[in-house]
Amino acid sequence: MTAPTINGSAYPRPLDDLMPAARQVPVRDGELVPSRRRLMADLKIGNDKAAAIRDRLISEAEENAKTQAYRDLSAKDAEARALRTVADDTAPDSTVTPNPPDRGDRQTAEQSTQVRTVEEADDTNPAPQPTPVGHPGAPTPPAAGKPVRPVAAWPVVLLALPAFVAVWSGWVGLGGLTGFGVVHPLPGIWDSFQINTAITLPIGVETYGAYALYVWLSGRVPDRARRFAKWSAIASLLVGAAGQVAYHLLVAPPDGAPWWITTAVSVLPVAVLGMGAALAHLVREDH
Structure with missing residues (x-):
């Protein structure tokens, strides 16, 4: 004859029917849920069913812990809002606004209220007061409505123009020494048209x-x-500097300046051109 189960029936009960009794099983100190052996002994069930019930109890315990943490957090948030409300109500109003603030002012006020913390509401130390305008230690306020004039870029372009002319003439001269010259790109169509x-x-x-x-x-x-x-x-820029050095070394007279001086002087126009182009761009930037 089959032994009766915990409900007095010879048929095994499903897990859902066993859960209420499983929640009443005592738990030892330091345990989150009853052990599997304890469930087997108290509920008179097998090993597999005890393991399944224990897994459910663990899931329920975790969900209860999350719910309790959410409730604690909500309670703390409500307490913080209450403290901020009390602090706002008790703060003295030093100015009276004749007209209601616009939408932007209301949003700014709401954002300022949200960023306050409970510690700021409980803080009893008075905030340092700004130094009045006109006091010897007060900073000089900026002139209101005075726009900042941007730096003009045309002087940089004007200063870099001679360097560009020197670089241009150096490349044209080097091209002439290496076979570049005047050509007629449109023969039979425009015979008089020529280009170097x-x-x-x-x-x-x-x-x-x-x-x-x-x-x-x-x-x-x-x-x-x-x-x-x-x-x-x-x-x-490096190729341009090398081209200028090569041209000036080729056309320099034998009794002219030493080669290293010719090299340094030849590189100067390229360096000025590169720095002028970079500076002309940077002074036009907004940030």
């Missing part, structure tokens, strides 16, 4: 270097494009 291909050197090197420098310093492009602009601008 030496101008492609300063346009291709120095103009690109100035634009790549602008892209690098602008910060308005993706990181990959900015890195490419950075290194290509540096490479263009």
Whole structure:
């Protein structure tokens, strides 16, 4: 004959029917839920069912702990709001506003109220008062409504113009020494039209270097494009400096200045052009 279960029936009860009795099983000190053996002994059930009931009890205990923590947090938040309300009600009103504040002022006031903490409401130390205007130790207030004049960029462009002319003439001269010269790009169509291909050197090197420098310093492009602009601008300036050095060493008279002085002087226009282009861009930036 089959032994009766905890409810006096010979048929095993489902887990849902066993849960009320399982919640009444005593728990030892330091345990969150009863042990599996304790459930087996008190409820007269098998090992598998005791393990399933214990898992449910653990889930219920965790949910109860979360619910209690949420309730505690809500209670603390309500207490903090009550303290802020008391602090706002007891604070003296030093000014009277004849007209109601607009929407922006109400939003600013709400944000200021939200950022206050309970510690600020309980703090009894008075806040330091600002030094009155006109006091010897008071800072000088800025002039109201006086706009800040931006720095003009045209002097930088004017100063870099002679350097650009020197670089241009150096590249044209180097192009003439290396085979660049006058060509007729439209024969049979416009025979009188001619162009000196030496101008492609300063346009291709120095103009690109100035634009790549602008892209690098602008910060308005993706990181990959900015890195490419950075290194290509540096490479263009270095190539431009090397081209100027090569041209002046080729055309310098034998009894002229030493080569290292010629090199230093030849690099100066390129350096001034690069720094002028960078400075002209930076002074136009808003930030």
